[in-house]
Amino acid sequence: MSFLYVCEPDTRIRIEEGRIIAEKSGGLVVGIPMELLERVVLMGSAQMTASCSAELLKKGIPVTFLSKTGVFYGRLESTKHVNITRQREQFRAGEDEDFCVKFSAGIVAAKIHNQVVILRRYNRHIKKAAVDEHIYQMSLLENAVSEAKAIPQIMGYEGAASRHYFSALSMMVNKNFSFSGRNRMPPLDPFNSLLSLGYTLLLYETYTALVNKGLHPYAGLMHQDRQGHPALASDLMEEWRPVIVDSLVMSIVQGGSLVADDFNKDEETGAVLLKKNTLRKFVKYFEQKIRSEANYLNQVNYRMSYRRAIQYQAGVLANCIENRDITIYHPVRLR
Known part of the structure:
Protein backbone atom coordinates (compact mmCIF):
# COMPACT_ATOMS: atom_id res chain seq x y z
CA MET A 1 0.00 0.00 0.00
CA SER A 2 1.11 3.59 -0.71
CA PHE A 3 1.26 6.64 1.54
CA LEU A 4 1.20 9.96 -0.32
CA TYR A 5 3.13 12.79 1.35
CA VAL A 6 2.79 16.12 -0.45
CA CYS A 7 5.50 18.52 0.73
CA GLU A 8 5.83 20.73 -2.36
CA PRO A 9 4.12 24.13 -1.98
CA ASP A 10 1.24 25.03 -4.29
CA THR A 11 0.61 21.43 -5.30
CA ARG A 12 -2.92 20.49 -6.40
CA ILE A 13 -4.38 17.05 -5.64
CA ARG A 14 -7.12 15.70 -7.92
CA ILE A 15 -8.70 12.48 -9.16
CA GLU A 16 -8.32 11.29 -12.74
CA GLU A 17 -9.32 7.87 -14.15
CA GLY A 18 -9.02 6.03 -10.86
CA ARG A 19 -5.73 7.64 -9.87
CA ILE A 20 -4.91 10.36 -7.37
CA ILE A 21 -2.79 12.97 -9.10
CA ALA A 22 -0.43 15.41 -7.38
CA GLU A 23 0.31 18.23 -9.82
CA LYS A 24 2.67 21.16 -9.20
CA SER A 25 2.26 24.44 -11.04
CA GLY A 26 5.68 23.97 -12.64
CA GLY A 27 4.53 20.81 -14.40
CA LEU A 28 5.65 18.01 -12.02
CA VAL A 29 2.96 15.29 -11.92
CA VAL A 30 2.83 12.20 -9.69
CA GLY A 31 0.01 9.65 -9.89
CA ILE A 32 -0.94 6.70 -7.66
CA PRO A 33 -3.75 4.19 -8.33
CA MET A 34 -6.52 4.70 -5.76
CA GLU A 35 -6.65 1.00 -4.91
CA LEU A 36 -3.03 1.19 -3.70
CA LEU A 37 -3.50 4.31 -1.58
CA GLU A 38 -3.84 4.00 2.20
CA ARG A 39 -3.24 7.52 3.52
CA VAL A 40 -2.53 11.09 2.39
CA VAL A 41 -0.51 13.73 4.27
CA LEU A 42 -0.65 17.30 2.94
CA MET A 43 1.96 19.76 4.21
CA GLY A 44 1.98 23.50 3.73
CA SER A 45 -0.01 25.07 0.89
CA ALA A 46 -1.00 21.88 -0.97
CA GLN A 47 -4.64 21.91 -2.08
CA MET A 48 -7.21 19.21 -2.88
CA THR A 49 -10.23 19.35 -5.14
CA ALA A 50 -13.73 18.73 -3.77
CA SER A 51 -14.18 15.65 -5.97
CA CYS A 52 -10.91 14.24 -4.63
CA SER A 53 -12.05 14.85 -1.03
CA ALA A 54 -15.33 13.07 -1.72
CA GLU A 55 -13.62 10.07 -3.31
CA LEU A 56 -11.16 9.71 -0.44
CA LEU A 57 -14.03 9.85 2.07
CA LYS A 58 -15.96 7.18 0.15
CA LYS A 59 -12.94 4.90 0.17
CA GLY A 60 -12.12 5.55 3.84
CA ILE A 61 -8.69 7.04 3.08
CA PRO A 62 -7.78 9.67 5.73
CA VAL A 63 -6.06 12.93 4.89
CA THR A 64 -3.86 14.65 7.48
CA PHE A 65 -3.15 18.36 7.13
CA LEU A 66 0.15 19.68 8.54
CA SER A 67 1.88 23.03 8.28
CA LYS A 68 5.08 23.22 6.24
CA THR A 69 6.97 22.72 9.52
CA GLY A 70 4.90 19.74 10.68
CA VAL A 71 2.34 21.42 12.96
CA PHE A 72 -0.97 19.54 12.91
CA TYR A 73 -3.98 21.40 11.44
CA GLY A 74 -6.62 18.69 11.23
CA ARG A 75 -7.84 15.57 9.44
CA LEU A 76 -10.37 14.61 6.82
CA GLU A 77 -11.68 11.11 7.53
CA SER A 78 -14.67 8.87 7.06
CA THR A 79 -16.80 7.89 10.07
CA LYS A 80 -17.21 4.31 8.87
CA HIS A 81 -14.83 2.99 11.55
CA VAL A 82 -16.73 4.53 14.49
CA ASN A 83 -17.68 1.79 16.97
Whole structure:
Protein backbone atom coordinates (compact mmCIF):
# COMPACT_ATOMS: atom_id res chain seq x y z
CA MET A 1 0.00 0.00 0.00
CA SER A 2 1.11 3.59 -0.71
CA PHE A 3 1.26 6.64 1.54
CA LEU A 4 1.20 9.96 -0.32
CA TYR A 5 3.13 12.79 1.35
CA VAL A 6 2.79 16.12 -0.45
CA CYS A 7 5.50 18.52 0.73
CA GLU A 8 5.83 20.73 -2.36
CA PRO A 9 4.12 24.13 -1.98
CA ASP A 10 1.24 25.03 -4.29
CA THR A 11 0.61 21.43 -5.30
CA ARG A 12 -2.92 20.49 -6.40
CA ILE A 13 -4.38 17.05 -5.64
CA ARG A 14 -7.12 15.70 -7.92
CA ILE A 15 -8.70 12.48 -9.16
CA GLU A 16 -8.32 11.29 -12.74
CA GLU A 17 -9.32 7.87 -14.15
CA GLY A 18 -9.02 6.03 -10.86
CA ARG A 19 -5.73 7.64 -9.87
CA ILE A 20 -4.91 10.36 -7.37
CA ILE A 21 -2.79 12.97 -9.10
CA ALA A 22 -0.43 15.41 -7.38
CA GLU A 23 0.31 18.23 -9.82
CA LYS A 24 2.67 21.16 -9.20
CA SER A 25 2.26 24.44 -11.04
CA GLY A 26 5.68 23.97 -12.64
CA GLY A 27 4.53 20.81 -14.40
CA LEU A 28 5.65 18.01 -12.02
CA VAL A 29 2.96 15.29 -11.92
CA VAL A 30 2.83 12.20 -9.69
CA GLY A 31 0.01 9.65 -9.89
CA ILE A 32 -0.94 6.70 -7.66
CA PRO A 33 -3.75 4.19 -8.33
CA MET A 34 -6.52 4.70 -5.76
CA GLU A 35 -6.65 1.00 -4.91
CA LEU A 36 -3.03 1.19 -3.70
CA LEU A 37 -3.50 4.31 -1.58
CA GLU A 38 -3.84 4.00 2.20
CA ARG A 39 -3.24 7.52 3.52
CA VAL A 40 -2.53 11.09 2.39
CA VAL A 41 -0.51 13.73 4.27
CA LEU A 42 -0.65 17.30 2.94
CA MET A 43 1.96 19.76 4.21
CA GLY A 44 1.98 23.50 3.73
CA SER A 45 -0.01 25.07 0.89
CA ALA A 46 -1.00 21.88 -0.97
CA GLN A 47 -4.64 21.91 -2.08
CA MET A 48 -7.21 19.21 -2.88
CA THR A 49 -10.23 19.35 -5.14
CA ALA A 50 -13.73 18.73 -3.77
CA SER A 51 -14.18 15.65 -5.97
CA CYS A 52 -10.91 14.24 -4.63
CA SER A 53 -12.05 14.85 -1.03
CA ALA A 54 -15.33 13.07 -1.72
CA GLU A 55 -13.62 10.07 -3.31
CA LEU A 56 -11.16 9.71 -0.44
CA LEU A 57 -14.03 9.85 2.07
CA LYS A 58 -15.96 7.18 0.15
CA LYS A 59 -12.94 4.90 0.17
CA GLY A 60 -12.12 5.55 3.84
CA ILE A 61 -8.69 7.04 3.08
CA PRO A 62 -7.78 9.67 5.73
CA VAL A 63 -6.06 12.93 4.89
CA THR A 64 -3.86 14.65 7.48
CA PHE A 65 -3.15 18.36 7.13
CA LEU A 66 0.15 19.68 8.54
CA SER A 67 1.88 23.03 8.28
CA LYS A 68 5.08 23.22 6.24
CA THR A 69 6.97 22.72 9.52
CA GLY A 70 4.90 19.74 10.68
CA VAL A 71 2.34 21.42 12.96
CA PHE A 72 -0.97 19.54 12.91
CA TYR A 73 -3.98 21.40 11.44
CA GLY A 74 -6.62 18.69 11.23
CA ARG A 75 -7.84 15.57 9.44
CA LEU A 76 -10.37 14.61 6.82
CA GLU A 77 -11.68 11.11 7.53
CA SER A 78 -14.67 8.87 7.06
CA THR A 79 -16.80 7.89 10.07
CA LYS A 80 -17.21 4.31 8.87
CA HIS A 81 -14.83 2.99 11.55
CA VAL A 82 -16.73 4.53 14.49
CA ASN A 83 -17.68 1.79 16.97
CA ILE A 84 -19.79 3.47 19.64
CA THR A 85 -20.12 0.30 21.73
CA ARG A 86 -16.34 -0.02 21.91
CA GLN A 87 -15.96 3.68 22.66
CA ARG A 88 -18.44 3.46 25.54
CA GLU A 89 -16.27 0.71 27.02
CA GLN A 90 -13.24 2.91 26.46
CA PHE A 91 -14.84 5.81 28.34
CA ARG A 92 -15.73 3.48 31.23
CA ALA A 93 -12.19 2.10 31.28
CA GLY A 94 -10.89 5.67 31.50
CA GLU A 95 -12.84 6.06 34.77
CA ASP A 96 -11.33 2.86 36.21
CA GLU A 97 -8.40 4.21 38.22
CA ASP A 98 -6.75 0.84 38.89
CA PHE A 99 -6.93 -0.11 35.21
CA CYS A 100 -5.47 3.24 34.09
CA VAL A 101 -2.66 3.12 36.66
CA LYS A 102 -1.60 -0.38 35.63
CA PHE A 103 -1.81 0.51 31.93
CA SER A 104 0.26 3.68 32.46
CA ALA A 105 2.88 1.87 34.53
CA GLY A 106 3.35 -0.73 31.79
CA ILE A 107 3.68 1.89 29.06
CA VAL A 108 6.11 4.13 30.97
CA ALA A 109 8.28 1.21 32.16
CA ALA A 110 8.57 0.01 28.54
CA LYS A 111 9.41 3.51 27.32
CA ILE A 112 12.19 3.92 29.89
CA HIS A 113 13.50 0.44 29.07
CA ASN A 114 13.60 1.32 25.36
CA GLN A 115 15.37 4.61 26.06
CA VAL A 116 17.99 2.74 28.09
CA VAL A 117 18.56 0.29 25.23
CA ILE A 118 19.12 3.20 22.80
CA LEU A 119 21.67 4.76 25.17
CA ARG A 120 23.50 1.48 25.66
CA ARG A 121 23.72 0.89 21.91
CA TYR A 122 25.40 4.25 21.28
CA ASN A 123 27.55 4.20 24.41
CA ARG A 124 28.91 0.77 23.56
CA HIS A 125 31.70 2.34 21.53
CA ILE A 126 31.91 5.78 23.15
CA LYS A 127 32.05 4.37 26.70
CA LYS A 128 31.23 7.56 28.60
CA ALA A 129 30.97 7.02 32.36
CA ALA A 130 28.48 9.89 32.66
CA VAL A 131 26.13 8.12 30.23
CA ASP A 132 26.39 4.95 32.31
CA GLU A 133 25.37 6.97 35.37
CA HIS A 134 22.29 8.31 33.56
CA ILE A 135 21.42 4.74 32.52
CA TYR A 136 21.73 3.59 36.13
CA GLN A 137 19.42 6.35 37.36
CA MET A 138 16.90 5.54 34.63
CA SER A 139 16.93 1.88 35.62
CA LEU A 140 16.05 2.90 39.18
CA LEU A 141 13.17 4.98 37.85
CA GLU A 142 11.93 2.09 35.71
CA ASN A 143 11.82 -0.11 38.82
CA ALA A 144 10.05 2.62 40.80
CA VAL A 145 7.28 2.86 38.19
CA SER A 146 6.02 -0.63 39.07
CA GLU A 147 5.46 0.51 42.67
CA ALA A 148 3.60 3.72 41.77
CA LYS A 149 0.01 4.06 42.97
CA ALA A 150 -1.17 7.01 40.88
CA ILE A 151 -0.74 8.35 37.36
CA PRO A 152 0.80 11.70 38.44
CA GLN A 153 3.48 9.72 40.26
CA ILE A 154 4.12 7.59 37.17
CA MET A 155 4.33 10.68 34.95
CA GLY A 156 6.77 12.21 37.41
CA TYR A 157 9.06 9.20 37.03
CA GLU A 158 8.65 9.41 33.26
CA GLY A 159 9.65 13.07 33.23
CA ALA A 160 12.70 12.42 35.39
CA ALA A 161 13.78 9.51 33.17
CA SER A 162 13.39 11.66 30.04
CA ARG A 163 15.62 14.35 31.51
CA HIS A 164 18.32 11.76 32.18
CA TYR A 165 17.79 10.30 28.72
CA PHE A 166 18.16 13.52 26.74
CA SER A 167 21.08 14.64 28.89
CA ALA A 168 22.83 11.38 28.04
CA LEU A 169 21.99 11.69 24.34
CA SER A 170 23.43 15.21 24.31
CA MET A 171 26.79 13.73 25.32
CA MET A 172 26.88 11.41 22.33
CA VAL A 173 25.32 13.34 19.47
CA ASN A 174 27.50 14.46 16.56
CA LYS A 175 29.05 17.78 17.62
CA ASN A 176 27.54 19.50 14.57
CA PHE A 177 24.10 18.67 16.02
CA SER A 178 24.89 19.37 19.64
CA PHE A 179 21.93 20.11 21.89
CA SER A 180 21.51 20.59 25.63
CA GLY A 181 18.20 18.76 26.09
CA ARG A 182 14.68 18.46 24.78
CA ASN A 183 12.90 21.62 23.72
CA ARG A 184 9.90 22.21 21.47
CA MET A 185 7.24 24.74 20.42
CA PRO A 186 9.49 25.90 18.90
CA PRO A 187 12.47 23.54 18.59
CA LEU A 188 15.65 25.56 19.11
CA ASP A 189 18.22 23.32 17.39
CA PRO A 190 18.33 20.88 14.45
CA PHE A 191 18.24 17.75 16.63
CA ASN A 192 15.06 18.87 18.41
CA SER A 193 13.56 19.95 15.10
CA LEU A 194 13.99 16.40 13.76
CA LEU A 195 12.56 14.89 16.94
CA SER A 196 9.51 17.16 16.85
CA LEU A 197 8.68 16.36 13.24
CA GLY A 198 9.26 12.65 13.82
CA TYR A 199 6.97 12.63 16.86
CA THR A 200 4.26 14.44 14.88
CA LEU A 201 4.39 11.85 12.11
CA LEU A 202 4.39 9.02 14.66
CA LEU A 203 1.44 10.51 16.56
CA TYR A 204 -0.74 10.33 13.48
CA GLU A 205 0.37 6.77 12.80
CA THR A 206 -1.04 5.82 16.22
CA TYR A 207 -4.05 8.10 15.71
CA THR A 208 -5.00 6.33 12.47
CA ALA A 209 -4.40 2.88 13.96
CA LEU A 210 -6.77 3.65 16.87
CA VAL A 211 -9.48 5.11 14.63
CA ASN A 212 -9.32 2.05 12.40
CA LYS A 213 -9.96 -0.13 15.46
CA GLY A 214 -13.01 1.90 16.46
CA LEU A 215 -11.38 3.60 19.45
CA HIS A 216 -11.64 7.31 20.25
CA PRO A 217 -8.17 8.87 19.86
CA TYR A 218 -8.98 11.79 22.17
CA ALA A 219 -10.09 9.79 25.24
CA GLY A 220 -6.85 8.81 26.95
CA LEU A 221 -6.05 6.34 29.71
CA MET A 222 -2.75 7.89 30.79
CA HIS A 223 -2.51 11.42 29.37
CA GLN A 224 -5.05 13.88 30.69
CA ASP A 225 -7.84 15.15 28.50
CA ARG A 226 -6.86 18.38 26.80
CA GLN A 227 -8.75 20.40 24.23
CA GLY A 228 -7.65 19.42 20.74
CA HIS A 229 -5.13 16.82 21.91
CA PRO A 230 -5.50 13.12 20.91
CA ALA A 231 -4.65 11.73 24.35
CA LEU A 232 -5.08 8.03 23.56
CA ALA A 233 -2.90 8.40 20.47
CA SER A 234 -0.28 9.97 22.76
CA ASP A 235 -0.66 7.02 25.15
CA LEU A 236 -0.07 4.48 22.39
CA MET A 237 2.90 6.28 20.87
CA GLU A 238 4.95 6.51 24.10
CA GLU A 239 6.42 3.02 23.85
CA TRP A 240 7.32 3.67 20.18
CA ARG A 241 9.09 7.02 20.57
CA PRO A 242 12.59 5.60 21.25
CA VAL A 243 12.03 2.57 19.01
CA ILE A 244 11.10 4.50 15.87
CA VAL A 245 11.81 8.23 16.09
CA ASP A 246 14.79 8.50 18.46
CA SER A 247 16.66 5.66 16.79
CA LEU A 248 15.93 7.15 13.35
CA VAL A 249 17.10 10.64 14.29
CA MET A 250 20.27 9.30 15.91
CA SER A 251 20.99 7.21 12.81
CA ILE A 252 20.50 10.22 10.51
CA VAL A 253 22.60 12.55 12.63
CA GLN A 254 25.42 10.17 13.51
CA GLY A 255 25.57 8.82 9.96
CA GLY A 256 25.85 12.26 8.36
CA SER A 257 22.70 11.91 6.25
CA LEU A 258 21.83 15.51 7.17
CA VAL A 259 24.10 18.42 8.05
CA ALA A 260 23.65 21.71 9.89
CA ASP A 261 23.14 23.59 6.60
CA ASP A 262 19.96 21.58 6.02
CA PHE A 263 18.15 23.81 8.54
CA ASN A 264 17.03 27.43 8.78
CA LYS A 265 16.76 29.55 11.91
CA ASP A 266 13.94 32.04 12.35
CA GLU A 267 15.70 35.03 13.90
CA GLU A 268 12.46 36.40 15.35
CA THR A 269 11.29 33.28 17.22
CA GLY A 270 14.57 31.33 17.46
CA ALA A 271 12.88 28.30 15.87
CA VAL A 272 15.15 25.98 13.91
CA LEU A 273 13.26 24.43 11.00
CA LEU A 274 13.97 21.98 8.22
CA LYS A 275 14.52 23.40 4.75
CA LYS A 276 12.13 22.24 2.03
CA ASN A 277 14.52 19.64 0.60
CA THR A 278 15.44 18.48 4.12
CA LEU A 279 11.76 17.98 4.94
CA ARG A 280 11.36 15.73 1.89
CA LYS A 281 14.45 13.75 2.89
CA PHE A 282 13.24 13.25 6.45
CA VAL A 283 9.79 12.11 5.35
CA LYS A 284 11.50 9.58 3.07
CA TYR A 285 13.69 8.34 5.94
CA PHE A 286 10.66 8.10 8.22
CA GLU A 287 8.73 6.05 5.67
CA GLN A 288 11.69 3.72 5.22
CA LYS A 289 11.88 3.26 8.99
CA ILE A 290 8.16 2.71 9.56
CA ARG A 291 8.06 0.17 6.73
CA SER A 292 11.12 -1.76 7.98
CA GLU A 293 10.50 -5.03 9.79
CA ALA A 294 11.39 -6.21 13.28
CA ASN A 295 10.22 -8.75 15.83
CA TYR A 296 9.74 -6.86 19.08
CA LEU A 297 6.20 -7.95 19.99
CA ASN A 298 5.97 -10.66 22.63
CA GLN A 299 2.66 -11.96 21.30
CA VAL A 300 3.91 -12.92 17.83
CA ASN A 301 6.88 -14.96 16.67
CA TYR A 302 7.32 -13.42 13.24
CA ARG A 303 8.62 -10.15 11.85
CA MET A 304 6.32 -7.32 10.82
CA SER A 305 6.76 -3.71 9.80
CA TYR A 306 6.64 -1.07 12.51
CA ARG A 307 3.50 0.34 10.88
CA ARG A 308 1.77 -3.02 11.04
CA ALA A 309 3.02 -3.54 14.61
CA ILE A 310 1.43 -0.24 15.70
CA GLN A 311 -1.83 -1.32 14.07
CA TYR A 312 -1.55 -4.68 15.82
CA GLN A 313 -1.01 -3.00 19.19
CA ALA A 314 -4.07 -0.81 18.63
CA GLY A 315 -6.14 -3.97 18.13
CA VAL A 316 -4.69 -5.53 21.29
CA LEU A 317 -5.50 -2.34 23.19
CA ALA A 318 -9.11 -2.49 21.99
CA ASN A 319 -9.32 -6.08 23.24
CA CYS A 320 -7.70 -5.08 26.54
CA ILE A 321 -10.27 -2.29 27.03
CA GLU A 322 -13.30 -4.37 26.10
CA ASN A 323 -12.29 -7.18 28.45
CA ARG A 324 -10.97 -4.75 31.11
CA ASP A 325 -7.97 -7.06 31.40
CA ILE A 326 -4.65 -5.25 31.55
CA THR A 327 -2.68 -8.49 31.19
CA ILE A 328 -3.74 -8.66 27.53
CA TYR A 329 -1.65 -5.63 26.54
CA HIS A 330 2.14 -6.04 26.32
CA PRO A 331 4.05 -2.84 25.42
CA VAL A 332 6.87 -3.23 22.90
CA ARG A 333 10.30 -3.65 24.49
CA LEU A 334 13.59 -3.44 22.59
CA ARG A 335 16.05 -6.28 23.04
